[in-house]
Amino acid sequence: MSLSAKEKVIVKDFFAKVSSRSDEIGAEALARLIVVYPQTKSYFAHWKDLSPNGAPARKQGITVMGGLYEAVSKIDDMAGGLLTLSELHAFVLRVDPVNFKILSHCIMVVLSMLFAEEFTPQIHVAVDKFLALVALALSEKYR
């Protein structure tokens, strides 16, 4: 499954449209990850504060969104463009790839909440595919 030219435009346009609230999206998505899927906290045991609305969670959400916007800018070659991030996830963070799906779902729930009118099924499918491809690029170097 790859993104068609039309879908790439949809993704770029949608992410541009929501960019002013990207911090909010990231923070909300991380909060939901921790609350709805408590097992994900296993990756954040080093945080002083594991609360969903705490500073570390918020900061992590912002970091994740930064990575996503980088992926949008490299949408034509995500595996190549996200090489550093891929190596980070493979050799340092070693996040089980199942969690990429979980976080993607949380991000989309937040997008749907904050942009109910705009997050139509057509945009949903393009974003879903995009997030899946980002996850794939991030797991490139796993084995």
Add this chain to the structure above:
Amino acid sequence: MVQWTDFERGTIQSVFEKMDYDDVGPAALSRCLVVYPWTQRYFGNFGNLYNAAAIQGNPMVAAHGKTVLRGLDRAVKNMDDIKATYAELSVLHSEKLHVDPDNFRLLADCLTIVVAARMGADFTADVQGAFQKFLAVVVSSLGRQYH
């Protein structure tokens, strides 16, 4: 047996009480058919599913969406024995409809996205947690009788 906290019980009742089944059902099913197009395999006789617009305007999809939500209501009213409530439906989906049970999860995800859109800020992380736990029990019960 599934243990529900008071918060979870209250949340599920409240979310479904406020929900317009005739709006959410069709929206969730049509979204599922658009976002996960392979799910269309079960609706060969529904007519025009050629593109997102056709799917969203299809009256058979809308009708079936309502049917699904009304079916979900049975679990809302029987939270302490969802497994038994859905035993027959599980057999139906397995023996007669031959639906891959993974599809229940896909539809549940689309339902979550639609409810999030309808509820906006009221769909807090805790509400989402309760809602997804409820749907996970439903999904598991529907897949229970497969063999």
